[in-house]
Amino acid sequence: MxxxxxxxxxxxxxxxxxxxxxxSQYFLRRGCWDNSIPHIRAGATKYLINVPLMMQRLNEQSEVGAQAKA
Structure with missing residues (x-):
């Protein structure tokens, strides 16, 4: 199965x-390494990303960036 x-x-x-x-997988992997992406480690090499929280943080950052440009 x-x-x-x-x-x-x-x-x-x-x-x-x-x-x-x-x-990209590279972007996500680097984010796990530098702790900028919310994740947990499952074993020595497997990362599990909290996708809803990551998307929420990315949206918040893009809103802040848009306000700074305005």
């Missing part, structure tokens, strides 16, 4: 989060 891709899951692997959000 193989695991099904479910874009509505809160915690997703880097590959799944990339597929869901359109952000």
């Amino acid at each position: 193989s695991k099904q891709y479910d874009p509505s899951r809160q915690f997703q692997t880097i590959a799944e989060a990339s597929r869901t959000t359109g952000l």
Whole structure:
């Protein structure tokens, strides 16, 4: 039985989060390394990204950036 891709899951692997959000795996991986993306580690090398929280933070940052330009 193989695991099904479910874009509505809160915690997703880097590959799944990339597929869901359109952000590159490199961007997501670097964000996990520098703690700018909300995640948990599952084992030594597997990262699970909190996609709804990440999207909320990105939206907040884009709003702040838009206000700064206005």
